Amino acid sequence: MATVRRVMIDEGSAGQRLDNFLIKILKGVPKTHVYRIIRSGEVRVNKGRAAADTRLEMGDEVRVPPVVQAEKAQHDTTPAREFPVLYEDDCLLAINKPAGVAVHGGSGVSFGVIEQLRRARPQAKFLELVHRLDKETSGILLIAKKRAALIALQDQFRARQTGKTYAVLVEGAWPKSKKVVDVALHKFLTPEGERRVMAVADDNEDGRRSISLVQVVQAFAEHSLLDVTIKTGRTHQIRVHMAHEGHPIVGDEKYGDFARNKALAKGEGCGGAQGLRFARMFLHARYLRFEHPATHEAIELTAPLPPECATLVAALHHAIHAKD
Structure with missing residues (x-):
């Protein structure tokens, strides 16, 4: 039986939009349903109603109502895989991506680098792609281990400072x-x-x-x-x-x-x-x-x-x- 969950926002989720946060933790739940429970007020942030674009802050409490998640999400077949590490610290990870591996799932691809890394590192609270490479391209790929690092690095890429x-x-x-x-x-x-x-x-x-x-x-x-x-x-x-x-x-x-x-x-x-x-x-x-x-x-x-x-x-x- 699905039950109400109360999730405390940590450093890994701070700064994220409410809708994106829910889509991430409610794997297998259609996005239309996620937006429906936000609009209906079933989702609460610090006991109050919140909009989909609400930015979550560290220490916020999010009430997540009971939802039925897709069966395929509960039986994830994504393999755990590490990739050659070029650089790593508390903020970021740089790997040498092989050719033939997508950076993320979608468009007919069940899983990619980021899903395999998350499976290989279940203790990691936050792993997100900073940028992308084509599936057929090999080489340096950056992954952020903190939301603040993700935002800062993506700002650099957008400003062409890399x-x-x-x-x-x-x-x-x-x-x-x-x-x-x-x-x-x-x-x-x-x-x-x-x-x-x-x-x-x-x-x-x-x-x-x-x-x-x-x-x-x-x-x-x-x-x-x-x-x-x-x-x-x-x-x-x-x-x-x-x-x-x-x-x-x-x-x-x-x-x-x-x-x-x-x-x-x-x-x-x-x-x-x-x-x-x-x-x-x-x-x-x-x-x-x-x-x-x-x-x-x-x-x-x-x-x-x-x-x-x-x-x-x-x-x-x-x-x-x-x-x-």
């Missing part, structure tokens, strides 16, 4: 003189409901200015290894900017060269990588700079290339020197 650099392998010879890609992007949904992004003219009313700084790290016979630093954080920004310039990212299933990606995945050879199979997108968040939310010191993190990416780079490098 430095984010990605290691990217693209098709063809990227011109060394092309150091800035300043092309507006427009996000849209395909008729099938898939999220996509396209480059548009600067004066397009649906476009948002997007800037990527590009540096050639190494040139190969048919590819270029780049460092791409993003000055704006648009959806699929690097992927679309590279494709728009005629140099799609190796392994990019949405914006890349389908035939060449298929050949490389089968190990049929691509720019000297004969016999080597590579079946992922070569986009890796390798460097991140930000200000620590508590100490205000500058933090710089690096994530080494994943083995499969390092192996491909080594093969392309070897192919060049084998011809000398």
